[in-house]
Amino acid sequence: MPAMPSASVWPARLENPEASGRMIFVCEHASNAFPMPFGSLGLSPAQQSAHIAWDPGAIGLARGLARLLDGVVIAGQVSRLVYDCNRPPDSPGAMVARSELHDIPGNAGLTDAARLARVRAVYEPFHASLRADILRRMTLDQRPVIVTVHSFTPVYNHQNRTVQFGVIHDADPGLALAVMQAAARLPLTARLNEPYSAADHVTHTLRLHATPYGLPNVMLEVRSDLIATSEGEQSMAAMLAPVLAEALAAYEQHSGADAPRITKTG
């Protein structure tokens, strides 16, 4: 891999930055772009558009939710196979050489320099974009709510998946439990911490941005066959938006006022 020009960085795309709502919809796997200098990583066009490269439908769903709830969208602009922004730099999942049934030739035997270049070009700028928006809203006392939006494939490693809507939490299960409760009325098979959970290292973004600041947070996983078309995305957004609004209200009612803060200066 050639040395990367320092100007080639891929921050997240920030949509609806002036949103009056508190929810930030984060889509780490929004894109299946393979820009230079990374290129195709040796993958066929079919592989580049498959679920191993991104979460199909996730960005459409996130945009639908943001429109209905007047929230922000933060979207990755590079395929997760270049760097998976929902993984820390020392994770084998950050730049995988094999994904499900596919080898990723351009990720085999990456040098330290190549790995570091991707961390600096993709991971750091993505999270810096998200962080700047969170910190601005926190400073203005808007207490943002972090909602990561993902899709999963209906068949994985030759296994069919029956769950349709997964609700996943990190250290604080509060908002996830409230979403599960509000989602009970939906015509969807909803499950807590399925098809993945924090033990699968899928809550990295929540752990990095929400947990340290005590911000309400939840990860949503929707089966991709339900959001395979623009109509599917919008219909899912229309179902989930009121569920999220109701869940946040219930969560905040239960969690009550903030604990008293102590100012240490000695």
Next chain:
Amino acid sequence: MPAMPSASVWPARLENPEASGRMIFVCEHASNAFPMPFGSLGLSPAQQSAHIAWDPGAIGLARGLARLLDGVVIAGQVSRLVYDCNRPPDSPGAMVARSELHDIPGNAGLTDAARLARVRAVYEPFHASLRADILRRMTLDQRPVIVTVHSFTPVYNHQNRTVQFGVIHDADPGLALAVMQAAARLPLTARLNEPYSAADHVTHTLRLHATPYGLPNVMLEVRSDLIATSEGEQSMAAMLAPVLAEALAAYEQHSGADAPRITKTG
């Protein structure tokens, strides 16, 4: 307060960046500088050099530890009264209008714009400097160890403090407990989670940089009368360096190999 020129940012000072050791000594309160455009905040020279403005002795101790253990030093370059980098932007402790017995006139009634300018000028650049070093070392599989270094005043709110060496942990108590055990042989009154603990919001840096990545971490608090001179700083560093080295070795032996990692791509 005048609008801040965008070039006026205060990243942390990074010392010994090529260190071969794994410890990063973080000194959020290293400096009692009051640079423009903030200025003195209406404080007298005596107030500007008192413990409310910084942690006297902490940077000297951190440098001594870094020299003995070949570690990195990350040091704030602005008084904690301008912005306390060990506090999140929505904390009342971030830009205090009163500290111990002192009013801070320049922090009274800060506008949203002024608070946001300080977050962007001081808090974000400080943590970005620290983060870049951590991520680089993680990418190169060096698994850094985060050690924050603080001092506390012997008399606080008219009360004498008998503790001399405080060892404080965030979510993972492992390294702190190992430090306590190794410190038992020292001629120091050492206490766990004194004079402060995570409940006092003093582990923000650990929570932001170590806990999400599962990195070993601990906060050290030394009573400032013991490190009031350069000789005191060096003698304390000489006592604590072998304790930290022994504690890290014991901690890593107990925590064993990393948990297996799962690569989610579906």
